[in-house]
Amino acid sequence: MTDLLQLVFAGLSQGAVYALIAIGFVSVFTVSGVINLAQGEFAALAGLVAISAVGSGLPLPAAAAVALATVAIVAVLMERLTIRPVKRMTTLVSLILTLGVSTALKALMLLVFGPNAEGLTPFTPGGFTVAGVSIRYQELWILAIAAVVASAVYWFYDHTLAGKSLRACAEQPVAARLVGISLGRASLMAFLIAGCVGAVAGVLASPIYFTSWESGLTLGLKGFVAATLGGLVSVRGAVLGGLLLGVLENLTAGYISTGLRDAVAFLLLIVVLVARPSGVFGRHAEARV
Amino acid sequence: MSLTVRGLVAGYGRLSVLHGVDLDAAEGRLVAVIGANGAGKTTLLRALSGLIPVSGGTVTLAGADVTGYGPERLARAGLAHVPENRLVFPSLSVEDNLVLGAYTRRRRPAAERAHARDRALELFPRLQPRLQQAAGTMSGGEQQMLAIARGLMAQPRVLVLDEPSVGLAPRLVGEIFAALGRLRDDGLTLVAVEQNARAAFAVADHVYVMDRGRVVLDGAAATLAADPRVTAAFLGGGVSADGGGKPPPATDTAADAGLR
Ligand SMILES: Nc1ncnc2c1ncn2[C@@H]1O[C@H](COP(=O)(O)OP(=O)(O)OP(=O)(O)O)[C@@H](O)[C@H]1O
Numbered sequence: 001m002t003d004l005l006q007l008v009f010a011g012l013s014q015g016a017v018y019a020l021i022a023i024g025f026v027s028v029f030t031v032s033g034v035i036n037l038a039q040g041e042f043a044a045l046a047g048l049v050a051i052s053a054v055g056s057g058l059p060l061p062a063a064a065a066v067a068l069a070t071v072a073i074v075a076v077l078m079e080r081l082t083i084r085p086v087k088r089m090t091t092l093v094s095l096i097l098t099l100g101v102s103t104a105l106k107a108l109m110l111l112v113f114g115p116n117a118e119g120l121t122p123f124t125p126g127g128f129t130v131a132g133v134s135i136r137y138q139e140l141w142i143l144a145i146a147a148v149v150a151s152a153v154y155w156f157y158d159h160t161l162a163g164k165s166l167r168a169c170a171e172q173p174v175a176a177r178l179v180g181i182s183l184g185r186a187s188l189m190a191f192l193i194a195g196c197v198g199a200v201a202g203v204l205a206s207p208i209y210f211t212s213w214e215s216g217l218t219l220g221l222k223g224f225v226a227a228t229l230g231g232l233v234s235v236r237g238a239v240l241g242g243l244l245l246g247v248l249e250n251l252t253a254g255y256i257s258t259g260l261r262d263a264v265a266f267l268l269l270i271v272v273l274v275a276r277p278s279g280v281f282g283r284h285a286e287a288r289v
Numbered sequence: 290m291s292l293t294v295r296g297l298v299a300g301y302g303r304l305s306v307l308h309g310v311d312l313d314a315a316e317g318r319l320v321a322v323i324g325a326n327g328a329g330k331t332t333l334l335r336a337l338s339g340l341i342p343v344s345g346g347t348v349t350l351a352g353a354d355v356t357g358y359g360p361e362r363l364a365r366a367g368l369a370h371v372p373e374n375r376l377v378f379p380s381l382s383v384e385d386n387l388v389l390g391a392y393t394r395r396r397r398p399a400a401e402r403a404h405a406r407d408r409a410l411e412l413f414p415r416l417q418p419r420l421q422q423a424a425g426t427m428s429g430g431e432q433q434m435l436a437i438a439r440g441l442m443a444q445p446r447v448l449v450l451d452e453p454s455v456g457l458a459p460r461l462v463g464e465i466f467a468a469l470g471r472l473r474d475d476g477l478t479l480v481a482v483e484q485n486a487r488a489a490f491a492v493a494d495h496v497y498v499m500d501r502g503r504v505v506l507d508g509a510a511a512t513l514a515a516d517p518r519v520t521a522a523f524l525g526g527g528v529s530a531d532g533g534g535k536p537p538p539a540t541d542t543a544a545d546a547g548l549r
């Protein structure tokens with residue numbers, strides 16, 4: 001029982017990281033049909049920037065802010081330079097383009113930050129044990145901040161004009177243009193959101209899961225699977241998908257074999273694509289974001 | 290605000306659909322455009338509201354050349370387009386659909402938007418009890434009213450509508466056209482593409498007949514309604530004032546009636 005609780009708790013905090021990355025996939029995909037394979041690199045880059053900012057003497061909150069700003073700028077530049085110029089964007093074209101960006105970002109990170117994996121200093125070091133379950137403070141930080149950020153994103157789409165305009169672009173792009181919403185600006189805003197949630201995920205995860213120039217690959221993949229579990233069009237689905245994936249991974253690692261941990265994501269992906277292409281948590285296809 | 294179209298040429302990629310269309314909608318007039326399926330009516334509206342590129346001719350709003358403007362810019366310039374098939378934002382509430390209709394006015398005082406909302410709801414009181422309902426769950430007629438109301442939220446000077454009556458029961462058609470008539474009386478310029486020629490003739494000031502990408506006939510509604518070519522092709526008998534009656538002819542009767 002204690003084992004189970006321990007695994008579930010660890011799974012939830014890891015899943016919260018996937019959930020944030022999944023939100024990034026959803027925010028971009030709904031508005032522009034782009035599957036952004038550089039989403040994981042947003043997280044890795046944020047982690048590395050935060051680590052080196054702390055290394056150069058900045059306090060942790062300032063380092064996190066620098067990381068967030070850097071990734072936000074990278075995401076916006078990426079949209080302007082690689083997505084916007086394409087006349088007829090299809091999901092296939094977007095995969096090729098963003099794979100290119102992802103590779104370039106990885107090379108750049110390797111060049112700037114070197115090949116080593118490092119961990120950011122935890123926001124609060126240490127932890128405690130309750131009912132036999134050991135909990136690290138950092139895991140609580142992850143859960144709390146991810147919950148705040150996910151709620152903020154949800155609130156944004158539901159209650160602000162800008163958020164509603166993004167949903168309008170996702171559901172009826174032609175009508176959105178006719179009421180005066182610019183699809184170009186919507187796409188830019190979607191990338192900005194993706195950059196921000198990716199950066200938060202990267203900074204939160206780094207103290208526990210470590211960051212290197214290539215950790216974006218796994219993070220991105222897991223986030224993508226989580227988003228797909230939710231049908232790729234729903235923030236709520238992405239969050240649930242992330243948490244589910246995190247828990248299942250940890251249960252598999254704990255009860256079956258650690259080596260199978262990373263296989264869980266692929267298995268889930270195959271099962272979902274075969275059984276329910278619209279996602280496990282996707283309700284009706286219309287309700288996007 | 291008047292809308293003038295001169296020699297408009299447009300199409301889809303290599304396919305040319307409009308071959309030089311002229312159209313005038315003077316301020317405060319309701320102009321109807323009728324024509325068989327595939328005549329290019331929707332294409333005309335798409336071209337003049339910037340959804341598809343224009344390869345020749347001009348579009349003028351209140352004397353200012355707006356040819357080649359994108360739809361976002363035209364929306365800001367005072368043109369609202371109620372598209373074919375309504376295209377409401379399905380998962381958003383009726384209220385939010387209206388809010389987004391006023392997107393171009395988002396930096397104006399809230400009182401202005403509230404005023405536009407009141408007027409739109411006054412015109413379509415059926416929307417009032419459904420404000421919190423998801424737009425996609427409304428009936429076709431309600432969605433059509435919402436689409437028009439959303440267009441009005443921008444407080445446009447020119448409103449173009451693509452088949453506002455399609456798929457609606459005769460009574461609703463009458464209701465919608467009566468609403469358009471009231472908007473015209475308030476000074477709005479309207480261009481309505483319509484399959485239901487009876488309903489169109491009943492309220493329009495001027496009617497254009499399109500065929501194969503060209504305007505083949507136009508004139509004051511009363512004059513055209515008496516034209517035997519029009520009665521044969523589109524009215525199938527007398528014009529009734531209630532906008533009801535038989536559904537429009539499904540076949541291409543323009544040729545039979547000698548419009549080509
Ligand atoms: N997106 C498109 N791509 C290519 N061709 C198109 C497109 N939309 C319309 N067309 C073609 O342009 C021509 C005119 O179509 P349009 O939709 O303007 O007709 P319409 O007069 O609105 O007809 P309806 O009364 O059936 O709505 C048709 O031959 C149609 O096949």
Ligand SMILES: [Mg+2]
Pocket residue numbers: 330331332373451
């Ligand atoms: Mg049409």
